[in-house]
Amino acid sequence: MSSSVKKAVIPSAGLGTRFFPVTRAVSKVMLPILSVPTIEFAVRELKNSGVSKIAIIVSELNSDIHKYFESVHDVDIEFILQEKANGLGDAILQAEKWVNGEPFCVVLPDDVIFNESPTIEEMIKIHSQFKSSVVALKAVEPEKIPFLGVVESQEIDKSMHRINRCVEKPQLADAPSNLAIIGRYIFTNDIFGYISNTPKGALGEIQITDAINAQAVKNSVFGYKFPGEHFDTGNPDGLLQASIAYAVKDVGKGPRLISFIKSLNI
Numbered sequence: 001m002s003s004s005v006k007k008a009v010i011p012s013a014g015l016g017t018r019f020f021p022v023t024r025a026v027s028k029v030m031l032p033i034l035s036v037p038t039i040e041f042a043v044r045e046l047k048n049s050g051v052s053k054i055a056i057i058v059s060e061l062n063s064d065i066h067k068y069f070e071s072v073h074d075v076d077i078e079f080i081l082q083e084k085a086n087g088l089g090d091a092i093l094q095a096e097k098w099v100n101g102e103p104f105c106v107v108l109p110d111d112v113i114f115n116e117s118p119t120i121e122e123m124i125k126i127h128s129q130f131k132s133s134v135v136a137l138k139a140v141e142p143e144k145i146p147f148l149g150v151v152e153s154q155e156i157d158k159s160m161h162r163i164n165r166c167v168e169k170p171q172l173a174d175a176p177s178n179l180a181i182i183g184r185y186i187f188t189n190d191i192f193g194y195i196s197n198t199p200k201g202a203l204g205e206i207q208i209t210d211a212i213n214a215q216a217v218k219n220s221v222f223g224y225k226f227p228g229e230h231f232d233t234g235n236p237d238g239l240l241q242a243s244i245a246y247a248v249k250d251v252g253k254g255p256r257l258i259s260f261i262k263s264l265n266i
């Protein structure tokens with residue numbers, strides 16, 4: 001399968017503080033859903049979308065990620081160092097030279113999506129049609145809004161929006177909608193210029209949402225409301241929920257897991 005977008009960046013250099021203490025010794029993206037590290041789901045989604053050149057952004061502490069991919073030969077993996085965890089925008093900026101002027105995907109391994117057709121493949125189709133950046137969108141519950149990037153947008157059809165602006169981690173009262181940006185992006189190459197001009201924002205980090213906002217104000221940016229089940233595995237509750245959802249669907253494991261949960265008499 002060939003794709004009009006050939007390269008992808010997987011940022012994995014965050015500190016993973018919500019998973020302390022295990023992330024003192026293990027990279028967050030190596031934590032598994034059953035036996036499969038979350039980063040493997042990101043790589044499989046890209047491969048199934050026809051994207052096989054991948055740059056993983058790592059810190060000096062992520063030697064386990066290098067080790068894991070040492071014997072993988074069906075995708076071309078490059079490691080790029082982010083010296084300090086200065087935020088997602090800064091992590092993506094480290095890949096500018098490697099991306100070399102092309103449009104590219106970004107997949108956050110924390111955001112695991114179970115769906116028959118890969119989310120990134122659908123987003124590449126939208127990019128091919130409009131030649132614009134595309135972000136994945138999901139309607140979220142009010143309590144999640146202050147932790148996410150939230151958009152103001154116009155609906156084009158039931159799965160497509162045009163983004164007018166976006167705001168990182170708004171107070172609930174200031175949120176422009178309940179539609180949040182989830183970790184799948186197709187970026188036109190000029191995003192690097194917008195990131196470079198983005199000052200440190202929420203939490204003192206360079207936020208990709210601020211760069212997308214600047215791009216959306218000047219150019220068109222589209223949002224894709226993806227189908228399927230999404231889990232934020234960047235926190236222990238989300239990883240547990242993803243693991244349960246994955247296991248119950250497995251014919252070998254599902255019935256045993258369900259009868260075990262019932263046996264707990266809760």
Ligand code: UTP
Pocket residue numbers: 011012013014015016017018019028057082084085086087088090091108109110234
């Ligand atoms: P998160 O903010 O969810 O990850 O970033 P984190 O910072 O590791 O988590 P906490 O808040 O400390 O628990 C989303 C993605 O961006 C990467 C992370 O590794 C994760 O995959 N990231 C984040 C970087 O690569 N560099 C950064 O400076 C920040």
